[in-house]
Amino acid sequence: MFKVAVIGASGLLGRAIVDELAATTGWQLAQTAFRRAGPHQTTLDVRDAQAVSRYVEHEAPDAIVIAAAERRPDVCEQNPDAARALNVDAVRSIATAARQRGAWVLSISTDYVFDGTQPPYRCDDTPNPLNAYGRSKLEGERALLDSTDAGLVLRLPLLYGPIVDWSESAVTSLVPAIAASARANAAPAMMDAWATRYPTFTPDVAFVIRELLTRYADGNPVCGIAQWSGDEPMTKYDIAQQLAGALGLNARLVPLPAPADATPRPRDCHLDASRLETLGIGRRTPFNVAIRAVLDAFPWRGDAPTAEG
Structure with missing residues (x-):
């Protein structure tokens, strides 16, 4: 049975991904969290490379979705080393473990890798982040793509969805x-x-990620960089x-x-989302x-x- 590991499953986007996959697929799910691990989730500190390696080896997923990150620009600015530990080093550790397992891995990035002066931005436009958050996410993109050939960076803008606070x-x-x-x-x-900004609904993103996972499971993986965004x-x-x-x-x-x-x-x-739209992937809720x-x-x-x- 196809197995997906969702890293950061207790967060805003992680919960939406788990809900989408659980409701619409028969796949096996493995979930990790850190501060808010639930009864079906493994507590995992993604900053611990050895723990990440052990987890991936034990669970043996076919695909991994990385939804764990430090996403607060002000926090990243105040402590860039802590931001890099989550947004760069952890991504590299997970991607390396995924390559050793032979798993496809998807990592979430941000529109903040661009400077905002010449929108819309295509996947292959040159990034130029203005703050520590954007810089850490850009480094995370490079860490993923340097660590595995079977990986996809999915850039997203401002997210909102079902919340716990x-x-x-x-x-x-x-x-x-x-x-x-x-x-x-x-x-x-x-x-x-x-x-x-272009507010983007997390259940719509989860739908996009499920479509990408389905393509991989069917032998048609999307790799490199893709983007998705609301259009309002x-x-x-x-x-x-x-x-x-x-x-x-x-x-x-x-x-x-x-x-x-x-x-x-x-x-x-x-963000220009034409790469996914051309593949027939996408959904936007008003x-x-x-x-x-x-x-x-x-x-x-x-x-x-x-x-x-």
């Missing part, structure tokens, strides 16, 4: 400030209206407006026309439909969002 996605992390601004006599919430351009201010509407909040939102983040971020890194599903599934109390409901 508001901070899991940069989309839903806006909700507490939006809700606070709707209270009587509250200060308005300042929202970036400078950078354009939105600033944080645009996203906040949609969130407020979906939550029924009369929020006070103020657009910021210039970058306000301490860590430099690119202005527009729209943002207004997807975000309502996310919010409906996550309980909250009036104007005080809470994980407990």
